[in-house]
Amino acid sequence: MSTRGSVTELAPRPEIGEMLLEVENLAVEFRTDAGVVKAVNRNSFNLKAGETMAIIGESGSGKSVTAQAIMGIVPSPPGVVTADAIRYRGQDLEELSERRRRRVRGGDIAMIFQDPLTSLNPVYSVGFQIGEMFRVHRGMSRKEAKERSIELMERVRIPEARRRVGDYPHQFSGGMRQRVMVAMALSLEPTILIADEPTTALDVTVQAQIMEILKDLQRDNNMGLILITHDLGVVASVADSVMLMYAGSVMEKAPADDFYANPAHPYAHGLMKSVPRLIDQLDRLDAIKGAPPSLLNVPPGCPFNPRCEYAQDRCREEIPLLRDIPGYVGQVACHFAEEVRNGRT
Amino acid sequence: MFRFTARRVLLMIPTFIGASAIIFFAGFALPGDPVSAFGGERELSDSTRAVLEERYRLDQPLLNQYVGYMSDLVLDFDLGESVLRRRPVNDIFWEAFPNTARLALLAVAIEIVIGLAAGVLAALRKGRFIDQLVLVSTTLVVAIPVFVLGFASQVLLGVKLGWFPIAGLNEGFKSYLLPAFVLAALSLAYVARLTRTSLVETMRQDYVRTAQAKGLRPSRVIGRHGLRNALIPVVTYIGIDLAFLMGGAIVTETVFNIPGVGFALVRAIGTRDNAIVVGFTLAAVIMFLLISLIIDLLYAVLDPRIRYE
Amino acid sequence: MSDAGHERPLVEPEVERAEAIAGARAGGNVETLERAASLWGDAWRELRKRWIFWIAAGLISLFTLMAIVPQVFVAPSPATHDPRDCGLRAEDGTFQDRLRPSSEHWFGTDLQGCDYYARVIYGARVSIVIGVGVTALAGLIGLTLGGIAGFYGGWFDQLISRFVDVLFAIPFLVAAILFLNVIATAGNRNIGHVLLVLGVFGWPTLSRLFRASVIQAKAEDYVEAARAVGASNRRILVRHIFPNAIAPAIVYATIAIGGVIAVEATLSFLGVGLTLPAISWGLMINTAQTRIITDPHLLLFPGIFLSLTVLGFLLLGDAVRDALDPRLR
Numbered sequence: 001m002s003t004r005g006s007v008t009e010l011a012p013r014p015e016i017g018e019m020l021l022e023v024e025n026l027a028v029e030f031r032t033d034a035g036v037v038k039a040v041n042r043n044s045f046n047l048k049a050g051e052t053m054a055i056i057g058e059s060g061s062g063k064s065v066t067a068q069a070i071m072g073i074v075p076s077p078p079g080v081v082t083a084d085a086i087r088y089r090g091q092d093l094e095e096l097s098e099r100r101r102r103r104v105r106g107g108d109i110a111m112i113f114q115d116p117l118t119s120l121n122p123v124y125s126v127g128f129q130i131g132e133m134f135r136v137h138r139g140m141s142r143k144e145a146k147e148r149s150i151e152l153m154e155r156v157r158i159p160e161a162r163r164r165v166g167d168y169p170h171q172f173s174g175g176m177r178q179r180v181m182v183a184m185a186l187s188l189e190p191t192i193l194i195a196d197e198p199t200t201a202l203d204v205t206v207q208a209q210i211m212e213i214l215k216d217l218q219r220d221n222n223m224g225l226i227l228i229t230h231d232l233g234v235v236a237s238v239a240d241s242v243m244l245m246y247a248g249s250v251m252e253k254a255p256a257d258d259f260y261a262n263p264a265h266p267y268a269h270g271l272m273k274s275v276p277r278l279i280d281q282l283d284r285l286d287a288i289k290g291a292p293p294s295l296l297n298v299p300p301g302c303p304f305n306p307r308c309e310y311a312q313d314r315c316r317e318e319i320p321l322l323r324d325i326p327g328y329v330g331q332v333a334c335h336f337a338e339e340v341r342n343g344r345t
Numbered sequence: 346m347f348r349f350t351a352r353r354v355l356l357m358i359p360t361f362i363g364a365s366a367i368i369f370f371a372g373f374a375l376p377g378d379p380v381s382a383f384g385g386e387r388e389l390s391d392s393t394r395a396v397l398e399e400r401y402r403l404d405q406p407l408l409n410q411y412v413g414y415m416s417d418l419v420l421d422f423d424l425g426e427s428v429l430r431r432r433p434v435n436d437i438f439w440e441a442f443p444n445t446a447r448l449a450l451l452a453v454a455i456e457i458v459i460g461l462a463a464g465v466l467a468a469l470r471k472g473r474f475i476d477q478l479v480l481v482s483t484t485l486v487v488a489i490p491v492f493v494l495g496f497a498s499q500v501l502l503g504v505k506l507g508w509f510p511i512a513g514l515n516e517g518f519k520s521y522l523l524p525a526f527v528l529a530a531l532s533l534a535y536v537a538r539l540t541r542t543s544l545v546e547t548m549r550q551d552y553v554r555t556a557q558a559k560g561l562r563p564s565r566v567i568g569r570h571g572l573r574n575a576l577i578p579v580v581t582y583i584g585i586d587l588a589f590l591m592g593g594a595i596v597t598e599t600v601f602n603i604p605g606v607g608f609a610l611v612r613a614i615g616t617r618d619n620a621i622v623v624g625f626t627l628a629a630v631i632m633f634l635l636i637s638l639i640i641d642l643l644y645a646v647l648d649p650r651i652r653y654e
Numbered sequence: 655m656s657d658a659g660h661e662r663p664l665v666e667p668e669v670e671r672a673e674a675i676a677g678a679r680a681g682g683n684v685e686t687l688e689r690a691a692s693l694w695g696d697a698w699r700e701l702r703k704r705w706i707f708w709i710a711a712g713l714i715s716l717f718t719l720m721a722i723v724p725q726v727f728v729a730p731s732p733a734t735h736d737p738r739d740c741g742l743r744a745e746d747g748t749f750q751d752r753l754r755p756s757s758e759h760w761f762g763t764d765l766q767g768c769d770y771y772a773r774v775i776y777g778a779r780v781s782i783v784i785g786v787g788v789t790a791l792a793g794l795i796g797l798t799l800g801g802i803a804g805f806y807g808g809w810f811d812q813l814i815s816r817f818v819d820v821l822f823a824i825p826f827l828v829a830a831i832l833f834l835n836v837i838a839t840a841g842n843r844n845i846g847h848v849l850l851v852l853g854v855f856g857w858p859t860l861s862r863l864f865r866a867s868v869i870q871a872k873a874e875d876y877v878e879a880a881r882a883v884g885a886s887n888r889r890i891l892v893r894h895i896f897p898n899a900i901a902p903a904i905v906y907a908t909i910a911i912g913g914v915i916a917v918e919a920t921l922s923f924l925g926v927g928l929t930l931p932a933i934s935w936g937l938m939i940n941t942a943q944t945r946i947i948t949d950p951h952l953l954l955f956p957g958i959f960l961s962l963t964v965l966g967f968l969l970l971g972d973a974v975r976d977a978l979d980p981r982l983r
Binding site for chain 1: 550551552554555556557558559560561562566570573574647648649650
């Protein structure tokens, strides 16, 4: 029984900088009774081994759906996924048979979710759920799988792993549960880990612990990490690159440091301004006026235009595409990015 | 786990006392004088009457009768004696019970096999033809009262088509088939709907999404992760249904002439045979309480979250 | 949910404003407080959209009309319009009983020679009256007790819950048969007796259901928010908890009407419910028991009417449940 985990059998561990994921023009639509929901529009990005990319956006921006599309778990009667390519280490995932794609799922690309209490099956022990990866993907026996599960639990620093491997998810605290999810996701040593809001449901101190565990594990394996979140703070210290999404479209893509120092898109700038710092003395919080649009009724042109203080007629008519602008390392989807930037600096 | 069980058992006791009191007093408040029925056509002499009344405790105040009755029941499992039929109620019960039990078990088996299958299919093919079919047919079945369904099936399947024996127990196992189907029909409809709703709900849960993200086969996702959770309320429902059925399916037994507990009970009410009325009803109550207890424990086994309350 | 039904229209406007703000903070947006109102408004709109609702409404209206004004339905029939005008022999001496359906007697005649069509039409009255009456009675008792038990808890809750347990342990049909026999012998039984017995044994389920909803509603954030700004218990109960907790009870009650109709028919069929000269579909089937194989029309017509009536309420209950379920919107 060969190792069934890798799409490229016995593929070597990736070197730092090797291209792991290339997504080109990904689009996801949901056909519902109420209309067509365009959850993701023409999203393109890359991920290299050892790199951490953060996908930032509000609820409904399309960040989770993007991740689900990569994993191939978008619910398919309502959902329709189209892409020029979703290449994992050179292999287009969309071209694979469902069986082979399933091997990639979990084995090569793993995903953890936001709420570990609801994301873990309440009627099976954590040992069972972690061990399931070994038993199903690698054909291990139950005893072996159990041993490996305990090892993993120790690796994510769950105390008294051996005693607790038979416990149920509800018997653990939130932070411990998320560690179980991390252990489960990393069990087959995937090359890419997608973490969808991994710390949102947790306390602040626990958040830091989880992020630290993720970073350690990433370092050990040159793993690529896609971190999905709406929390700018969590991402700041951890991400190498940032992709900002709004209403299903990418607004800005840039290296993290440049993005945080001086972002180009008006939306990004509004987000930065709205996060208060301890040293600020404010009377009011500086929120962006308005609310994200319903995905059934995205405004024509630039989806952000109703809330943008710089909006012009062109913004309401023409959809801006991601492009390079002078004086900035990243790419922006805004017609007037240069003017906005110059006007500000 | 032990405390959980102990608590449940302790709660059962006052419930049983309350229910038995209500039933006892209702039964013996039934109009009619059982002792005169004993004599049939003739008038009883005073001495005979006195002897009879003492024997059946009928000369004592009702409360004493109740206490006496209950102590017989709890200490000796003795349900008393039927004045009318001059036999111990226990004997009459154990004659009738096996028929009821066979009917009940067969009905539950049908309910499980067809109901679960229909419900799972409907859930997995939600919105499509099979789903609509299941929904419509279950609604129709629930709408038709059991006795109407019973008679209709007797006429159609028993007489016109001649597929099944229509009444009585003359043909052994085959006699149970039609009544079992009729009995199962209503519960089957509920099981199918409950399974469907439960499975649809479960498949929407986050942990099913996680199972998919782990690259598991669809059959494993649905079977291991979906059904294992979805069936918990269904199992509970089937258990309770069994509990009720064991107490005697009055209508079905009457329509199909099956000499079970329900049939005897209805006749006893008609003939004012208090001992049987009270005895059989209490038997049903006891069975219901016991099976409910087992179901509760089963629920705790199936759902670990309950265990640690 | 306007305040038009309220006794004091300008009741506690300050509390109202404070509740809105507190509710907004607790629930995340200002709509939280109006959630109750919009639930019902939306539900009505949702309801109207579903064709099942219209079928159910049609059936129920039909049978309710039949119950209220049976004369209207009987009028076009060429046979006698009085369901009790029966005779074994017609004027010309021919036997009138157990006739097949014909243009003379649309549903044929029964064992007594009565026009079956008229009897079936008049049978609707008993079913509708008992169905609605029992449910209303059980609802009144069950919602009151369940609501108080759920909201106030404590010893009252314990008491009621134990009582409900006891009633629950007794098989419903058996209890109904037993108590109907206790309070009235055959021949003396009337609709009132049936109403009483079924109502008294029907409230436990409803009270349990409502109690659970109340407890759940009590734990919601918007209740805590209302309390924090000083709303009284009574106000919380009426304004916040009741509209939200009542939904499952309404669905159950609607379906229960159908169930009660079936139970009454069953009891009459067993000979322990209504008795002659009452006109009830169950009773008709009971009378016709022995002849069902030779004269199936005797079973068919009351059976169909009975099933359709129950179906109407079941469908309505389903439609209401779907309309009230926020997830399906």
